[in-house]
Amino acid sequence: MRKTVVYPGSFDPVTYGHLDIIKRAVKIFDRVIVAVAHNSEKDPLFSVVERVDLLKKATKGIKGVEIDDFKGLVVDYVASKNARIVIRGLRMISDFEYEFQMALTNMKLSRDMETIFMTPRESYSYLSSKLIKEAASLGADLKGFVPGFVEKAIKEKLR
Numbered sequence: 001m002r003k004t005v006v007y008p009g010s011f012d013p014v015t016y017g018h019l020d021i022i023k024r025a026v027k028i029f030d031r032v033i034v035a036v037a038h039n040s041e042k043d044p045l046f047s048v049v050e051r052v053d054l055l056k057k058a059t060k061g062i063k064g065v066e067i068d069d070f071k072g073l074v075v076d077y078v079a080s081k082n083a084r085i086v087i088r089g090l091r092m093i094s095d096f097e098y099e100f101q102m103a104l105t106n107m108k109l110s111r112d113m114e115t116i117f118m119t120p121r122e123s124y125s126y127l128s129s130k131l132i133k134e135a136a137s138l139g140a141d142l143k144g145f146v147p148g149f150v151e152k153a154i155k156e157k158l159r
Contacts, residue, residue, distance in 0.1 A: 004031040004083040005116070008074050011036055011051050012044040013150050014058050015132060017124035021089050024118065026064040033081055034059065036069040045133055045157050058147055075110040090117045091125050133158075 005025060011018060011034070018034075025032045036051045046054065048069050055067045070077040078086060086106070088099050103115035119125065132145050137158050142151040 003029045003085070004033065004081060005029040005085045005087050006033045006035050006074070006078050006081060006083050007087040007089075008035040008037055008070070008077070009089070010039055010042060010044060010129070011055055012042070012046055012129050013051070013132065013146060013154060014055050015124070015127045015129060015146050015150075016144075017089065017091065017120040017127040019058055019147075020120045020124050021087065021118050022059060022065060023062060025087055026062060029064070029085075031064055031066065032087075033066045033068055033083065035074075035077060036067070037074075038069065038071040045154065050153070054150055054153060057149060073109065075106050075113050078113055079110065084112050084114060086113060086115045088115055088117055090119050091128065 007022065007025060009018070022032060022034060034055055036048055036055065038048055044051070052067055052069055059065045059067065074086060078084065088103065090096055090099055099117065106113055106115060120127070127145055132142060133154065136142055136151070136154045142154065146154070
């Protein structure tokens with residue numbers, strides 16, 4: 001039986017921290033579905049279609065990765081993909097409380113779903129999409145944070 005995991009998020013934009021988790025997840029799971037959430041509560045820089053395209057470009061050549069998008073509850077999406085496991089990234093301790101609440105809520109909504117927390121490598125543990133967008137708006141070089149084509153897309157959006 002193939003083991004499938006879903007890695008949901010906003011990925012606005014995809015960072016080297018996200019890619020680190022994806023690359024490590026494919027060593028554990030046969031199939032990693034990176035799922036871009038339609039989230040009306042957030043005001044994303046990139047549309048869902050743009051985020052999916054950036055992720056496809058960033059993960060090109062990584063065997064076992066699929067990029068998708070979804071609306072609604074993550075538990076419903078995970079079930080629709082015949083998966084039972086979700087990966088959530090934890091950067092700093094400040095992420096833990098929210099992620100823990102979400103994991104417990106998802107367990108209550110679906111007894112079949114499990115959440116696995118993964119931390120990015122230390123060199124990426126401070127990265128956040130919000131911080132990257134803020135740095136870009138101030139003219140920072142994003143070379144160490146995101147792939148070059150993502151930096152270019154961010155800077156084009158912020159013009």
